[in-house]
Amino acid sequence: MQQSHAGELRHFLTLMDVSPEELQQLLARAIELKAQHYQGEHYQPFVGKVLGMIFEKSSTRTRISFEAGMSQFGGSAIFLSPRDTQLGRGEPIEDSARVMSRMLDMVMIRTYAHETVERFAQYSRVPVINGLTDDHHPCQLLADLQTFIEQRGPIQGKVVSWIGDGNNMCNSYIHAAHLLGFELRIASPYGFEPDPELMAEFSHCAKLVKSSEDAAEGAHLIATDVWASMGQENEQNTRKRRFAPYQITPRLLDLASDDVLFMHCLPAHRGEEISVDLLDDSRAVVWDEAENRLHAQKALMEFLMQANPNRR
Numbered sequence: 001m002q003q004s005h006a007g008e009l010r011h012f013l014t015l016m017d018v019s020p021e022e023l024q025q026l027l028a029r030a031i032e033l034k035a036q037h038y039q040g041e042h043y044q045p046f047v048g049k050v051l052g053m054i055f056e057k058s059s060t061r062t063r064i065s066f067e068a069g070m071s072q073f074g075g076s077a078i079f080l081s082p083r084d085t086q087l088g089r090g091e092p093i094e095d096s097a098r099v100m101s102r103m104l105d106m107v108m109i110r111t112y113a114h115e116t117v118e119r120f121a122q123y124s125r126v127p128v129i130n131g132l133t134d135d136h137h138p139c140q141l142l143a144d145l146q147t148f149i150e151q152r153g154p155i156q157g158k159v160v161s162w163i164g165d166g167n168n169m170c171n172s173y174i175h176a177a178h179l180l181g182f183e184l185r186i187a188s189p190y191g192f193e194p195d196p197e198l199m200a201e202f203s204h205c206a207k208l209v210k211s212s213e214d215a216a217e218g219a220h221l222i223a224t225d226v227w228a229s230m231g232q233e234n235e236q237n238t239r240k241r242r243f244a245p246y247q248i249t250p251r252l253l254d255l256a257s258d259d260v261l262f263m264h265c266l267p268a269h270r271g272e273e274i275s276v277d278l279l280d281d282s283r284a285v286v287w288d289e290a291e292n293r294l295h296a297q298k299a300l301m302e303f304l305m306q307a308n309p310n311r312r
């Protein structure tokens, strides 16, 4: 849904819901909003607006960044867990979407099946944001891209390496490579690569490589994630064995470009996907990356509110 057709409601379910130009503008705006925030400027375009946040999985960063962002914008956010709502007792997602979107101005959902956010969006009167599904984590990519651009300038033409699971984060990196024109190298254990259909669709910008070392060689950004995502806890032991050769260490970063950055969406498991010392390495920018969830999502919410004028 890249084109803004008159009357068509814009959502943010994957990065592909924005055009390359919109993404560039959104990231530039995130950097601007961050600077304003640091200068102590009060900017409150959302007075009286309410964001609903449905969390079917745990969260620290996503919840806090959306809630703080809404408060800073003069609005408010409501945390909705299936345990306390009728969603947990089987009220259909379509009915929940119809009801919630009559009372809220925007909805963020973190859930399992990507199809759930699509169905919610289909029945919603207000913009819907994907706060993570099994298949995509586009809000995290906004923060990662903002962090790279802030510290290193444009990402176009750079080499980005994804080392680890071909999971939701990896899929969103594939979309980002397409939209912003960087080369994405993916090193995953056999059987844990991203979906072959997605790889075929984006073969112009994303390719599989044989090892972590092949991925790291000359890279400008190296990113990874947990070996077992939320919902895969029972695979933890098998995954620990299969992913062991893919641990990121300072030595691996030494193979990359001199100005390489290391990112991890967090939470991280020291001694598993990263060595115990990696986050203390000056090339790791994970704390800036985490902070940028706040600024990037404020830019996203402002973008969606402007792209959907007078929608309730």
Ligand code: CP
Pocket (backbone or CB within 6 Å): 058, 059, 060, 061, 062, 063, 132, 140, 265, 266, 267
């Ligand atoms: N990176 C991320 O989405 O963190 P949370 O799970 O804490 O929201």
Ligand code: NVA
Pocket (backbone or CB within 6 Å): 132, 133, 137, 167, 168, 169, 225, 226, 228, 229, 230, 265, 266, 267
């Ligand atoms: N891939 C991880 C990301 C957590 C922010 C998960 O889905 O659990």
